[in-house]
Amino acid sequence: xxxxxxxxxxYSHSSQYEIRxxxxxxxxxxxxxxxxxxGPSGSGKTTLLNVMGTLDRPTAGKVFLYGEEITPFSDIxxxxxxxxxxxxxxxxFHLIPRLTSWENVAYPLVPRGIGYKERFERAKLLLEKMGLxxxxxxxxxxxxxxxxxxxxxxxxxxxxxxIIIADEPTSNIDEETSVQIRELLNELKARGVTILVAxxxxxxxxxxxxxxxxxxxxIL
Amino acid sequence: MNKHLNLLFLATENLLRHRAKTVVVCLCLIAIxxxxxxxxxxxxxxxxxxxxxxxxxxxxxxxYDEFGRNAxxxxxxxxxxxxxxxxxxxxxxxxxxxxxxxxxAIIVGINQEDVPESISCxxxxxxxxxxxxxxxxxxxxxxxxxxGDQFSMRCQQRKVFTVVGxxxxxxxxxxASMIFMSFRDAGELFGKQDVATDIxxxxxxxxxxxxxxxxxxxxxxxxxxxxxxxxxxxxxxKGFMLKEGIFSAFYVVAFALGVPAILVASGxxxxxxxxxxxxxxxTGWQTLEVLELISMEQLLISFLGATIAILLSxxxxxxxxxxxxxxxxxxEITMLxxxxxxxxxxxxxxxxxxxxxxxxxxxxxxxxxxxSSTASPVVLMK
Ligand SMILES: Nc1ncnc2c1ncn2[C@@H]1O[C@H](COP(=O)(O)OP(=O)(O)OP(=O)(O)O)[C@@H](O)[C@H]1O
Ligand SMILES: [Mg+2]
Numbered sequence: 001x002x003x004x005x006x007x008x009x010x011y012s013h014s015s016q017y018e019i020r021x022x023x024x025x026x027x028x029x030x031x032x033x034x035x036x037x038x039g040p041s042g043s044g045k046t047t048l049l050n051v052m053g054t055l056d057r058p059t060a061g062k063v064f065l066y067g068e069e070i071t072p073f074s075d076i077x078x079x080x081x082x083x084x085x086x087x088x089x090x091x092x093f094h095l096i097p098r099l100t101s102w103e104n105v106a107y108p109l110v111p112r113g114i115g116y117k118e119r120f121e122r123a124k125l126l127l128e129k130m131g132l133x134x135x136x137x138x139x140x141x142x143x144x145x146x147x148x149x150x151x152x153x154x155x156x157x158x159x160x161x162x163i164i165i166a167d168e169p170t171s172n173i174d175e176e177t178s179v180q181i182r183e184l185l186n187e188l189k190a191r192g193v194t195i196l197v198a199x200x201x202x203x204x205x206x207x208x209x210x211x212x213x214x215x216x217x218x219i220l
Numbered sequence: 221m222n223k224h225l226n227l228l229f230l231a232t233e234n235l236l237r238h239r240a241k242t243v244v245v246c247l248c249l250i251a252i253x254x255x256x257x258x259x260x261x262x263x264x265x266x267x268x269x270x271x272x273x274x275x276x277x278x279x280x281x282x283x284y285d286e287f288g289r290n291a292x293x294x295x296x297x298x299x300x301x302x303x304x305x306x307x308x309x310x311x312x313x314x315x316x317x318x319x320x321x322x323x324x325a326i327i328v329g330i331n332q333e334d335v336p337e338s339i340s341c342x343x344x345x346x347x348x349x350x351x352x353x354x355x356x357x358x359x360x361x362x363x364x365x366x367x368g369d370q371f372s373m374r375c376q377q378r379k380v381f382t383v384v385g386x387x388x389x390x391x392x393x394x395x396a397s398m399i400f401m402s403f404r405d406a407g408e409l410f411g412k413q414d415v416a417t418d419i420x421x422x423x424x425x426x427x428x429x430x431x432x433x434x435x436x437x438x439x440x441x442x443x444x445x446x447x448x449x450x451x452x453x454x455x456x457x458k459g460f461m462l463k464e465g466i467f468s469a470f471y472v473v474a475f476a477l478g479v480p481a482i483l484v485a486s487g488x489x490x491x492x493x494x495x496x497x498x499x500x501x502x503t504g505w506q507t508l509e510v511l512e513l514i515s516m517e518q519l520l521i522s523f524l525g526a527t528i529a530i531l532l533s534x535x536x537x538x539x540x541x542x543x544x545x546x547x548x549x550x551x552e553i554t555m556l557x558x559x560x561x562x563x564x565x566x567x568x569x570x571x572x573x574x575x576x577x578x579x580x581x582x583x584x585x586x587x588x589x590x591x592s593s594t595a596s597p598v599v600l601m602k
Contacts, residue, residue, distance in 0.1 A: 055502055056598040076506060083504025094499050094601055097492065098237050107500070110230050111509040113223035159504060 001031040001194060002052055002163070007061035009047050021047040023217040025061070029196065034189050034207060037198040039214030045198035046091060046167050048214070052196070053086055053165040054078040083108065087156030089166035093148045095140035095155075101127060101147075102136045105154045126154040131180075146177035153184065164188060166197045170204075182207055227509065231516035242521060244485040245581060249525030250532060252478040252580070253573045258533035258545050259467050260569040265562030266549050267460045274453045276338060278311065278420030280428065281452060282435065285443040292415040297438055301419070304434045306427030309334075312416035314406040318375045318399075325359060326398045327375075329406020339400075343367055344385030350405055354385040358396040373399075376411025396560070460549070467548045483584050490588060497592040498600025507593045514589050515582070522577035529577075530570055537563040 007025040012018040022044040029035050037045045050056040052063055054070065062071050070081065082088075095104045105126055106119035114122075127136055130150040140148055149169065156164055166185065170178035178201065186207050189195050197204055205211050213220040235242045282301075284291040295312060302310050314329035335346060344367035347353055355365055365371065365383050372380045387395050407413055423431055432446055447455075497510055536542060542561050591600065 050598050056596050076508075079501060079504060079506045082502065083506075088502055090502075090601075094495075094502070096496055096499055108503040108505070110226045111223055111505050113221075113226060115222060115226075116229075155503065 001066060002029040002196075003027070003064040004052065005062040005064070007048070007051060007058050007063065009044075009051055009056065009058050020217050022051070025219055027212060027219065029194065029210070032189065032192050032194055033209040034185070034195045035197070036204045036208040036211045037196070037214055038200070038202075038205065038211055040200075043214040044217040045214055047217075049165050049167050049196060049198050053088060053163075054081055055088070083112075083159060085161055086163045086165060087159060087161035089149075089152050089156045089164065089169050091167040091171065093140070093145075093152045093172075095148055095151060097141065098139050100137045100139055101132060101143065101151045101154075104140060104151055105158055108155065108158055122158060123154070126157055127151070130154050130184075146173045149173055149177070149181070153181065157188075161193065163194045163196065166195070168199055169197065170199065170201050178203070223509075224512070227513050228516055228520075231513055231520055234513070234517055235520060238489060241485065241489050245482060245521055245584070246525045246528065248478060248482040248485050249522065249577045249580065250529045252475060252482070253526060253529035253577060254532045254536065255474065255545060256471060257530055257565070257569060257573055258536045258542060258563075259464070259471070259548065261533060261537060261563040261565045262542050262546055262549050262561060263460055263464055263467075264564040264566055264569075267456065268564055269562050270456045270460075271453055274449060274456060276336070277449070277452075278309075279423045279449055280421040280431065281447045282419040282421060283417070283445050283447075285445040290418065290445065292412065292417055293419050293444070295414045295416060298419070300438050301421065301435070304431055306424045306431050307421055308424060309422040311420040311422070312403065313418055313420060314403060314410065314412075315417050316375070316406070316410055318373060318409070320359060320363065320371070320373055320399070323359065323362060324397060325356075325373075327406055327409065328398055328400050329403045329409075330400070331403045340388055341385040342388035344383070347384055347400070347402055350402060351379070351381055352384045352401070353381045353405075354387060354398075354400040355383055356387045356396045356398040359399070360386045373409065375409045377408055379405065379409050381405075463549050467545075470548075479580065482580050485584070493588050494591060494600050495602075497588065498595075498597045498602075501592070502597040502601065510592045511589055514585055514592070518581040518585055519578060522574060522581050525581075526570070526574040526577045529573065530565065534565065537561055 004025050004027050007022060008020065009022045010018045010020045025048060037048060039045055047056070051058045054063075054073075058071065062069050064070070065081070065085075070078070073081070096107065099107070102120060102123040105123035109119045109122065124133070124136060127133060127150075130153060132147060132150055132154070135143060135147060135151075140151065143151065149172065153166075153169070156166075164185070169181055169185070173181070182203065185195050185197070197208075282293060284293050293312075298310060298312065301307060311330065311334040313334075314327070316327045316329075318325050318327050332346070332348065339346075341354060342357065344354070359365070360383070363371070365386070367383050367385060369383045370380055371383070372378060381399075381401065387398065387400070401409075403416075407415070421431070428448055435444075435446060500510055501507070536545070542563070546561055
């Protein structure tokens with residue numbers, strides 16, 4: 001379902017030297033699998049997920065989605081792909097400040113022409129599932145880290161994606177909430193969603209179908 | 221359709237959410253636009269009134285010419301002019317300026333039979349005997365003059381006048397500070413006998429060029445000047461264009477200061493904005509949708525700013541009598557008694573100021589628009 005060929009991403013600071021964030025990554029991820037990328041800080045997990053998830057473009061190599069090479073896609077086509085297929089959970093939540101939880105969750109629905117009422121209902125449903133039914137009208141500043149993370153997860157789910165990409169979904173969160181989030185991702189997998197997680201958290205290896213160990217921008 | 225409505229509502233919410241920025245940008249817009257709208261309104265108002273009085277006036281204006289300026293015409297040719305074929309009426313006038321204490325008054329002397337019908341008094345009557353005058357509303361209010369009161373005035377001669385009537389308050393600005401008297405009284409006041417500052421000639425339509433030839437025969441050894449209605453109104457229009465030009469020059473300076481302010485204000489909170497756009501794009505917003513949202517925000521804010529600016533200029537004109545701006549268009553305004561400033565808020569300048577505001581704010585948001593359309597979500601979210 002997702003396949004990469006010789007995927008590279010490097011950042012050049014000056015003309016002399018460049019940082020290879022990821023280098024020559026070849027992975028194949030099959031549909032409805034739970035994949036975990038594990039590795040020390042700076043090993044390139046975030047970069048790899050961003051490139052596979054169309055948020056960033058590789059410097060070299062190819063990404064295939066459903067057998068189709070998406071690397072040459074235009075920004076517009078990539079945005080459409082994200083809207084229809086992919087939900088992101090970011091390392092540091094990335095909620096929009098001063099918006100309430102439900103508004104944050106429903107934000108991706110705005111440009112799809114979905115009316116206020118339906119947006120609210122759909123966001124409410126998801127937030128209730130996350131156990132945040134009583135926090136619908138709280139802004140992200142008024143939520144704890146774990147609550148913010150759950151809002152971010154709800155937002156990732158609002159477009160019913162086929163792929164969930166989660167970057168350190170439990171790193172800023174207490175143990176109890178981590179367990180909940182793992183269970184939630186597992187449940188999504190059971191419903192046919194493909195899940196990609198980057199994490200230090202060893203607990204994820206227990207629920208994962210595949211674990212890729214990363215170091216210095218490579219997969220071991 | 222739904223999508224655009226959604227974006228419009230969201231744009232409104234965003235303006236409320238970024239309240240501080242909205243207020244700052246709005247204030248900048250108001251500061252830039254409202255003097256401009258006020259100036260145009262006053263200029264249009266004064267010009268409009270001048271043109272109305274020109275149009276209601278005579279067909280030909282005759283004066284002498286001294287050093288290229290209008291000079292007084294002797295009355296000895298009056299009968300000859302009256303005899304020209306096509307001339308229906310000849311009205312000699314004296315129009316001068318004098319001070320009633322410290323206030324400037326426009327003194328108009330005219331024969332009683334020549335008083336135009338359009339002139340109406342609010343109280344009292346027109347002058348009938350010598351030393352009787354009708355005064356403008358603003359002068360009367362300023363000096364607490366009532367009909368029957370006497371006052372003295374000095375130009376070349378000192379004369380005592382009796383107020384017999386007061387002009388209505390809705391007369392033009394020129395009427396507001398006018399002292400209207402008989403031709404003979406005005407001549408005595410200025411110490412000039414047998415001359416008029418100009419002679420108005422009313423004619424039958426289509427005879428003006430023949431009349432001009434006949435006038436040339438009469439005045440061929442004098443330096444005289446004959447102007448017709450079109451020319452006079454052209455002068456009026458030109459005069460206002462010049463005044464508007466002077467105002468614009470001042471304005472450009474103010475403007476040059478205002479534009480950077482708006483750019484800075486628009487850039488205010490840019491990093492937060494950038495991050496927001498990154499999040500939007502990461503969660504499936506198309507670049508075009510982001511741009512539409514940004515444009516709608518600018519549209520709303522310019523609409524808001526321009527509307528407030530227009531309301532403020534109305535207030536400026538009505539309550540503060542166009543302070544600081546009116547003197548560009550009526551030089552003597554500080555010497556005149558306070559009068560109702562004529563102002564016309566035409567739709568075109570208002571519309572223009574709205575577009576102008578939109579342009580400014582769009583320029584202000586060029587950077588975030590450009591970033592949002594070129595950078596990848598990851599870069600924006602950093
Ligand atoms: N925008 C950037 N410019 C320059 N170098 C970058 C940039 N983003 C990432 N890097 C570098 O790329 C490498 C991989 O970074 P990445 O964020 O993918 O690591 P990570 O595995 O996600 O680490 P962590 O576990 O701390 O999140 C790091 O050495 C980092 O310094
Ligand atoms: Mg990371």
